[in-house]
């Protein structure tokens with residue numbers, strides 16, 4: 001019989017009391033800092049004793065619905081960083097990111113409960129509910145005329161609903177209030193939820209049919225209804241971005257409610273296999289940011305400790321980053337395989353929605369600007385780690401400015417500026433820190449080579465309805481073999497730079 005079953009209420013009460021006393025004594029002893037650190041990194045075996053209590057351990061797999069468990073650890077980390085804000089710009093930069101874009105939390109709080117939204121924004125959510133079931137096609141057609149009709153009908157209905165239901169003047173007033181810092185009338189968590197909702201609407205309008213079809217891929221530009229352009233431009237300006245397309249933040253990270261639920265969907269009404277593949281994929285991007293909090297915090301703390309000349313503390317923090325990298329990368333390793341994200345559905349049913357591939361003529365220089373969609377290369381965690389290791393950014397500046405929010409870019413710049421890896425000697429504590437850095441590099445290299453192999457498997461699945469395309473690099477070469485060679489250059493190149 002398991003320990004959990006054998007536990008009577010009385011023994012449970014006694015054990016909890018004894019454990020509670022031990023914890024209280026230990027936590028009020030000089031061991032407190034050590035304990036806080038240990039228990040924030042490893043889950044405590046509960047034997048069913050802590051049902052209903054909050055443990056401060058990161059979510060390692062499964063759903064982030066038990067994300068409340070991370071709140072305690074995150075709160076402690078945010079407080080630590082916030083307290084360091086006055087003494088180091090790397091701390092103030094992370095604090096700003098959390099307080100502003102994150103609405104006081106990380107991953108950012110995203111309020112998807114439209115009943116709490118200002119009335120004029122609720123119309124967008126209503127439209128989402130009407131349009132979402134019409135987006136996926138159970139049986140995709142290879143016939144251009146059929147697809148053209150389908151796309152036309154979807155966009156016409158979308159446009160009609162937007163003009164009937166949205167009071168754009170009111171929406172604009174609200175956005176202006178936010179620009180003026182009136183977060184009391186437009187709370188930041190609602191702003192984030194709304195940003196995600198508009199991003200979903202734009203991607204749905206752009207493709208009008210999932211699976212994405214050849215005809216839509218060949219479009220060069222699209223005239224979006226004002227109701228989807230005006231708020232988008234305003235919010236993009238707020239986040240310091242200038243792409244027509246959504247990004248990793250708007251479409252993936254913010255697509256999880258404050259209770260960890262995956263919210264706006266691509267494949268409403270289709271099979272469980274399709275829907276769960278879609279959700280598992282999206283969940284990685286949210287979870288990486290959940291588990292990333294202790295890593296960001298250790299990056300900041302190690303830099304601050306180094307600046308103070310406290311090498312031993314710096315070593316501890318760099319070691320923590322290495323240790324935390326394993327559960328974080330598990331979020332990827334445990335999901336990016338056929339059992340969780342079905343190869344047979346990902347390319348056609350999931351990836352296409354996140355692509356973009358249309359643009360406009362730049363009014364200043366007259367050149368044609370085409371925007372790409374989402375890619376894992378926009379994930380903050382990898383950019384921050386690269387910066388900490390002293391590697392050049394993977395994404396060129398122009399692409400960052402399109403897809404990586406300003407405060408995230410700023411954090412990475414400051415991490416790079418104060419990174420100290422190249423100042424380390426070979427001996428003593430310096431040598432130990434150096435070896436921890438090397439271990440971080442090794443783990444990243446393993447991730448990058450695994451990613452190269454796994455990405456290829458997913459990208460080579462048959463999708464006769466479309467041309468070769470990735471979400472992050474838009475239309476590729478004529479055939480898949482050439483396209484893969486092209487993509488492989490990025491992946492191999494990054495692997496070689498990861499030293």
Ligand code: HEM
Pocket residue numbers: 284285288332336346375376377378379382394448451454455456458459470472473487490491494495
């Ligand atoms: C099956 C799903 C995926 C496929 C097919 C895929 C494919 C690719 C491709 C082709 C590239 C290189 C081109 C580019 O920069 O866009 C890339 C880059 C990248 N991807 Fe993915 N990706 C997938 C999922 C993910 C996930 C879940 C993550 C992490 C959360 C991720 C993280 C990255 C990163 C960080 C880069 C930049 C290069 C690097 O740092 O090594 N990808 N991906």
